[in-house]
Amino acid sequence: MVTRQTIAIIDDDDNVRSSLDSLLRSYGYSVHLYENAETFLTSGMVVSMDCIVSDIQMPGMNGLQMYQRLLDQGYLTPVIFITASTEDSPRFAARKLGACCYLAKPFEGQHLINCLATALNSLN
Template sequence: MAKKSLIAIVDDDESIRVSTANLIRAFGFAARGFASAEEFLQSPELGETSCVISDVQMPGIDGLELQSRLASTHRRTPVIFITAFPDLRIQERAIAGGAICFLKKPFDGKTLIQCVDRALNRSNS
């Protein structure tokens, strides 16, 4: 049996982490929530993660810094951003840094899953 792709959800809002993880699991992926970028970067799942769904604004390391740190690794894990505070300049930086999608909270579940599919297809090519 093929191993499920692990999707990491990095958001300081617990309700977002739980609901997003439940949505991801409902579509057959493995999901793990992290309350901060620091927690994710120090986790054993870091090397196994196929895609990251991250909030933009978080205490400590924010989403853009997380994206930058992931981009500096050899794995180049795809990132999808979710935010309650969309800002065009931040969106442009995220996309320029290789973000797959930049979604405003509350986001449509179907759209998020399409972004995950795009991220996984890109990382497998």
């Protein structure tokens, strides 16, 4: 039996969530969408995710804070951060937390697919 890998997309922008959902489903991934970090953390699905793709800048808890909370709770799920920010500090913070990839919006879909392959291979 083949198990599809499950990806969480966390972004406050409906268009980003929708386009990433379409892209990843076209590659055969099972995708769960969340409009913010708090919704994801309380979803009960955290343990089911093989990878997290999260925006950094969101209202409320940002993506970096969310991932730090997951790490503090012992979750080692690989994360790919995406952001429209042009500042260097989020990139450095993401790297320090151990992010697999960091993509600046807008990015090519193939770049995300390549990052996913890297992140999911780190699980083996």
